[in-house]
Amino acid sequence: MSEVRLNVITGDWVIIATERAKRPEDFTHKKEKKDIPRYVTTCPFCPGNEDKTPGETFKLTGNDGEWSVRAVPNKFSALTPDGDVKRIRVDFKQFITGVGLHEVIIETPEHNMTTALLPLHQIEQILLAYRNRLFAFYKDPRIEHVVIFKNHGEGAGTSLEHPHSQIVGTPVFPGQVMNRLGEALRNYYYVNFGECLYCTYLADEVKDNVRIISENNSFISFVPYAAHSPFHVWIFPKRHCACFGEITDSELSDLAVMLKDSLLRFYIGLDNPDFNYMIRSLSPRGADSKYFHWYIAIIPRVSQTAGFELGTGMNINTALPEESAKFLRGVKLS
Amino acid sequence: MSEVRLNVITGDWVIIATERAKRPEDFTHKKEKKDIPRYVTTCPFCPGNEDKTPGETFKLTGNDGEWSVRAVPNKFSALTPDGDVKRIRVDFKQFITGVGLHEVIIETPEHNMTTALLPLHQIEQILLAYRNRLFAFYKDPRIEHVVIFKNHGEGAGTSLEHPHSQIVGTPVFPGQVMNRLGEALRNYYYVNFGECLYCTYLADEVKDNVRIISENNSFISFVPYAAHSPFHVWIFPKRHCACFGEITDSELSDLAVMLKDSLLRFYIGLDNPDFNYMIRSLSPRGADSKYFHWYIAIIPRVSQTAGFELGTGMNINTALPEESAKFLRGVKLS
Numbered sequence: 001m002s003e004v005r006l007n008v009i010t011g012d013w014v015i016i017a018t019e020r021a022k023r024p025e026d027f028t029h030k031k032e033k034k035d036i037p038r039y040v041t042t043c044p045f046c047p048g049n050e051d052k053t054p055g056e057t058f059k060l061t062g063n064d065g066e067w068s069v070r071a072v073p074n075k076f077s078a079l080t081p082d083g084d085v086k087r088i089r090v091d092f093k094q095f096i097t098g099v100g101l102h103e104v105i106i107e108t109p110e111h112n113m114t115t116a117l118l119p120l121h122q123i124e125q126i127l128l129a130y131r132n133r134l135f136a137f138y139k140d141p142r143i144e145h146v147v148i149f150k151n152h153g154e155g156a157g158t159s160l161e162h163p164h165s166q167i168v169g170t171p172v173f174p175g176q177v178m179n180r181l182g183e184a185l186r187n188y189y190y191v192n193f194g195e196c197l198y199c200t201y202l203a204d205e206v207k208d209n210v211r212i213i214s215e216n217n218s219f220i221s222f223v224p225y226a227a228h229s230p231f232h233v234w235i236f237p238k239r240h241c242a243c244f245g246e247i248t249d250s251e252l253s254d255l256a257v258m259l260k261d262s263l264l265r266f267y268i269g270l271d272n273p274d275f276n277y278m279i280r281s282l283s284p285r286g287a288d289s290k291y292f293h294w295y296i297a298i299i300p301r302v303s304q305t306a307g308f309e310l311g312t313g314m315n316i317n318t319a320l321p322e323e324s325a326k327f328l329r330g331v332k333l334s
Numbered sequence: 335m336s337e338v339r340l341n342v343i344t345g346d347w348v349i350i351a352t353e354r355a356k357r358p359e360d361f362t363h364k365k366e367k368k369d370i371p372r373y374v375t376t377c378p379f380c381p382g383n384e385d386k387t388p389g390e391t392f393k394l395t396g397n398d399g400e401w402s403v404r405a406v407p408n409k410f411s412a413l414t415p416d417g418d419v420k421r422i423r424v425d426f427k428q429f430i431t432g433v434g435l436h437e438v439i440i441e442t443p444e445h446n447m448t449t450a451l452l453p454l455h456q457i458e459q460i461l462l463a464y465r466n467r468l469f470a471f472y473k474d475p476r477i478e479h480v481v482i483f484k485n486h487g488e489g490a491g492t493s494l495e496h497p498h499s500q501i502v503g504t505p506v507f508p509g510q511v512m513n514r515l516g517e518a519l520r521n522y523y524y525v526n527f528g529e530c531l532y533c534t535y536l537a538d539e540v541k542d543n544v545r546i547i548s549e550n551n552s553f554i555s556f557v558p559y560a561a562h563s564p565f566h567v568w569i570f571p572k573r574h575c576a577c578f579g580e581i582t583d584s585e586l587s588d589l590a591v592m593l594k595d596s597l598l599r600f601y602i603g604l605d606n607p608d609f610n611y612m613i614r615s616l617s618p619r620g621a622d623s624k625y626f627h628w629y630i631a632i633i634p635r636v637s638q639t640a641g642f643e644l645g646t647g648m649n650i651n652t653a654l655p656e657e658s659a660k661f662l663r664g665v666k667l668s
Contacts, residue, residue, distance in 0.1 A: 001414050002432025004506055013506050015432065017412040078351040078650045080335050092538045093559050098336025098349065149641025157640025168642055172338055172347045176647020179513065204426045225427050278645030299644060306491025307483025308502055310633060311612030313510020316412045 007226035008191075008201060011183040014226045015316045022318050024327035027230055027302040028271045036112035036161060044075075045106045045162035057103060058132050060125045069125045070106040071133050074166065077102035085142045085171045101137050101169040105129050111162045114272065115150070116263035118163075123256040126165065130279065131252070133167050134245045138283045143169035145177060146283065148244070153274030155301040180280070181292060188291035198293030202236050211325040214261045218254035221262050223325040229303050230319035231270065231328065233262055235296040243287035244279050244294045259296070261333070266300055269331035273300040341560035342525075342535060345517040348560045349650045356652050358661035361564055361636040362605045370446035370495060378409075379440045379496035391437060392466050394459045403459045404440040405467050408500065411436035419476045419505045435471050435503040439463050445496045448606065449484070450597035452497075457590040460499065464613065465586070467501050468579045472617045477503035479511060480617065482578070487608030489635040514614075515626060522625035532627030536570050545659040548595045552588035555596050557659040563637050564653035565604065565662065567596055569630040577621035578613050578628045595667070596632055603665035607634040 003016045044052035047066065054073040062068035073081065079100025086097045107126050108118055115123070130148050137146045150165040151158035187197040205211055205222050213221040213233065221235045235258055237251065247255065259277075266273055281294040309315055337350045378386035387406040396402035407415065413434025420431045441460050442452055449457070464482050471480045484499040485492035521531040539545055539556050547555045547567065555569045569592050571585065581589065593611075600607055615628040643649055 001417060002412055004413075004430040004432055004504070006428040008426050008428070011509050013430075013504075013509065015412050015504075016429075018432075019414070078336055078349050078652075079338075080353070083335060091541075092342050092535050093542075094340040094342070095350075095560075096338040096347075098338055098352075145646070147642065147645040149645045151640040155638075157638045166641065168646075170338070170347075170349075170646070170648065172648075174646040174648045175346050179647075201426050207425075208427075226429075276641040276644055278641050280645065297644075304489075304491045306485040307500065307610040307612050308481060310610055310631075311481040311483045311614065312479070312502075312504070312508040313513075314504065314506075314508045318412075 005226035007224065007228065008187060008197065009183065009224070010180060010228070012226070012228065013314050014228055015314060016226070016320060017316055017318045018320055021320050021323070022230075024231075024269075024319065024323060027273075027300075027319065029273065029302070038110055038112050040111050040162075043111055043160075043162050045104075045160070045164060046111050047109045053104075057136070058129055060128060066109065068109065068122060069129050071103050071129050071167075072106065074102040074104050079168070079170065096171050099142050099171050101140060101143060101167075103133060103167050105133070105165045105167065107163040107165060113163050114267065115152070115163050116260065116267040116272075118260070120253075120256050120260060123260050124253055127247075127252050127256055127259075130165070130167065131245055131247060134281070135284060137167065137169040138245075138285070140169065142171055144173045145170050146281070148279040148281075150275075150277050152276070153272075153301070155274035156276045177280075184291045184293075194290075196240050196291055196293055198236065198295070199240050202238070210322050213265065213325055213328050214258060216254050216257055218251040219258040221258055223321045223328070225321060227317055227319075227321045227324065228315040229299060229317055231266070231300045231302065231324045232317075232321075233298040233328070235259065235262060235298070237294065240290075240293055241287060242282040242289035242292040242294055243284050244281035245284050246287045262298055264333055265328045265331040266298070268333065269328060270300060270302065273302055275300040339560035341558065341562065342521060342531065343517065343558070344514060344562070346560070346562065347648050348562055349648060350560070350654060351650055351652045352654055355654050355657070356564075358565075358603075358653065358657060361607075361634075361653065363607065363636070372444055372446050374445050374496075377445055377494075377496050379438075379494070379498060380445050381443045387438075391470070392463055394462060400443065402443065402456060403463050405437050405463050405501075406440065408436040408438050413502070413504065430505050433476050433505050435474060435477060435501075437467060437501050439467070439499045439501065441497040441499060447497050448601065449486070449497050450594065450601040452594070454587075454590050454594060457594050458587055461581075461586050461590055461593075464499070464501065465579055465581060468615070469618060471501065471503040472579075472619070474503065476505055478507045479504050480615070482613040482615075484609075484611050486610070487606075487635070489608035490610045511614075518625045518627075528624075530574050530625055530627055532570065532629070533574050536572070544656050547599065547659055547662050548592060550588050550591055552585040553592040555592055557655045557662070559655060561651055561653075561655040561658065562649040563633060563651055565600070565634045565636065565658045566651075566655075567632040567662070569593065569596060569632070571628065574624075574627055575621060576616040576623035576626040576628055577618050578615035579618050580621045593630070598667055599662045599665040600632070600634055602667065603662060604634060604636065607636055609634040
């Protein structure tokens with residue numbers, strides 16, 4: 001019989017459809033391999049086209065003296081970097097002026113690369129850029145919340161091939177994040193008598209040891225007990241902290257290893273699926289929170305949401321989390 | 335400048351990206367027209383194949399004496415109709431046995447039909463089936479919540495061509511619905527001093543008269559002020575009631591007119607897009623709720639969610655709701 005599992009972190013119930021569960025291999029979509037060139041003259045993210053993007057806000061340089069990672073304002077930002085935050089309310093029409101920050105992190109000069117295949121030091125540089133831009137964004141008093149994310153492939157919402165991630169600062173604190181904070185706080189007090197929900201939940205996953213994928217000094221990756229969708233992976237830092245920006249240099253190196261490990265398991269095991277990842281974090285102002293805990297969620301886009309999910313907010317996961325984890329753990333990385 | 339609008343019904347902030355807003359026509363995807371036959375011998379929903387579905391739970395008959403609408407258990411249900419609801423909790427692993435009801439409403443005997451083009455009396459019969467199955471589902475004491483929905487097209491999560499909708503009864507009350515109830519209740523008390531949020535919000539939409547699409551005796555369709563995505567349409571009943579099942583016969587006829595009107599505007603104006611619709615309703619036990627109000631949401635799948643939406647729960651709508659409504663209002667229906 002299927003199980004309706006509670007995701008204690010998100011507060012959502014998930015239907016784990018064990019009886020019609022697919023095998024891990026069934027989620028692989030063989031895509032036509034395209035022959036993508038290393039540099040594309042029309043790509044605004046390729047070297048030589050630096051003037052096709054707005055001026056860079058951050059840059060790291062490789063051994064060759066050329067840039068290795070660049071952060072630039074998003075030319076097609078949904079929010080405007082200039083102007084004041086104004087809150088206007090007339091009857092039921094309440095809005096905030098669309099002020100905000102939106103940058104693109106160009107992850108490598110090489111157009112045909114994919115994040116999973118980048119060398120570790122390059123992934124470290126990407127994470128360094130994330131950390132730098134997170135602090136820079138939060139220095140702007142108009143910004144209430146910052147999210148860092150990556151869209152890989154058309155099914156994940158991007159049509160740009162050149163590897164990149166994005167960072168957005170909004171003038172409002174998102175309701176979803178507020179709800180998660182609520183879950184964390186409620187469970188902090190009532191379930192765990194003063195311990196961080198994430199810390200104790202992670203300890204429980206480690207004790208079970210059936211959904212863990214990888215572990216190193218600072219991070220653990222796993223498919224959560226009530227994963228919302230097939231191969232949904234969480235990377236949790238072992239050290240309790242509410243803000244990604246507070247990551248130390250040695251943790252950052254460990255995170256690069258863990259992120260590459262996770263993405264490589266997708267790339268090899270699921271044949272380069274479309275995916276999103278997101279860093280869920282509070283601001284540096286909230287870094288000392290005892291009850292929130294930053295983490296990374298990686299979601300391969302191998303299933304489709306439909307009316308049931310839209311109408312209830314509940315997901316149906318047709319892959320047993322224990323099987324997904326076992327499959328990902330078994331992927332041969334070399 | 336863009337606006338970050340608050341959807342007072344869902345409690346979500348939505349970025350209305352006015353500056354990079356697309357024109358309504360840009361959302362149309364010209365699809366290859368397939369020549370679909372009226373009957374398909376291998377389709378389990380076509381006449382003559384009644385034995386390929388589990389036994390029907392409800393049926394309506396046309397003038398020719400043959401069935402016109404059938405409800406049958408879903409052969410590939412994610413939940414099991416037999417068994418007890420058990421709630422089990424071990425450490426952080428909390429689940430409910432996957433007991434529930436899941437039926438398919440076969441909307442017409444004709445395989446190549448589409449709901450928008452069905453005659454009104456046929457759409458009335460579909461709604462009658464919805465009403466009957468909703469009451470039947472809620473009679474089962476194991477069912478906590480029921481959702482009725484339709485997935486049209488692959489982009490909306492179905493690969494079955496034969497027109498059908500679905501009804502699912504879950505053994506748990508979904509967190510998302512609980513959050514909406516919370517919004518309704520909070521606004522009922524604090525914003526409106528004892529009036530239903532939905533009733534007063536609808537009155538405000540009518541007063542503004544810039545996002546309304548259609549109106550009849552019992553229903554109003556409109557693109558909400560803070561629509562989550564392009565051409566997101568809500569159909570609100572004018573009479574306050576929390577449960578769809580309490581719809582009267584004359585209201586049901588009016589709803590058939592309104593649903594056909596909305597779907598036809600999509601079909602003609604946006605060239606038969608993939609879409610989902612969902613009926614958001616409480617149970618008949620909660621029908622007298624003063625603060626919840628049932629309604630239908632119709633969502634054409636013309637945009638893609640990505641890491642920003644997943645990571646914040648906020649949507650970016652690249653169509654101005656006022657423009658979407660104007661476009662849909664202007665579609666020539668004959």
